[in-house]
Amino acid sequence: MKIAIIGNHNVILGFKALGVDAFSVENKSEAERxxxxxxxxxxxxxxxxxxxxxxKAKEKLEELKKDALPAIVPIPSHIKTGAGxxxxxxxxxxxxxxxxxxx
Numbered sequence: 001m002k003i004a005i006i007g008n009h010n011v012i013l014g015f016k017a018l019g020v021d022a023f024s025v026e027n028k029s030e031a032e033r034x035x036x037x038x039x040x041x042x043x044x045x046x047x048x049x050x051x052x053x054x055x056k057a058k059e060k061l062e063e064l065k066k067d068a069l070p071a072i073v074p075i076p077s078h079i080k081t082g083a084g085x086x087x088x089x090x091x092x093x094x095x096x097x098x099x100x101x102x103x
Contacts, residue, residue: 001019001043001044001045001046001069001070002022002043002044002045003019003037003044003045003046003047003048004020004021004022004023004044004046004047004048004050004070005020005021005022005023005047005048005075006023006025006031006034006035006038006047006048006049006050006053006057007023007024007048007049007050007052007053007075007077008024008025008026008050008053008077009024009026011050011077012024012050019085020048021044023037023038024035024097025053027056028053028056028057031056031057031060032056032057032059032060033051034057035047035057035060035061035063035064035085036060038064038070039057039060039063039064043087044069044070045069045071046070046071046072046073046099047064047070047071047072048073048074048075049074049075050074050075050076050077051059051072051074051075051076051077052077053077054074057095
């Protein structure tokens with residue numbers, strides 16, 4: 001399976017050198033379109049997305065999360081939103097049954 005990254009061009013540029021499929025986006029509609037394309041191709045195991053666009057494409061990402069793959073992994077960007085920590089909290093709560101990290 002392949003790996004993808006969604007985010008601002010400047011943030012994701014280095015990932016292209018590693019062979020990651022990079023989806024450069026500048027706004028909500030472009031981020032949603034990238035998520036739709038990833039879902040349609042159905043050959044990605046991991047999708048990294050910068051925190052700022054994770055919030056913007058939240059509804060589309062929820063559709064991807066219904067299946068086991070791809071795994072959605074938020075990464076920091078130049079704009080801090082806290083989406084990565086919120087996502088980590090949800091994962092831990094689902095796995096353990098309570099919030100053991102942020103109490």
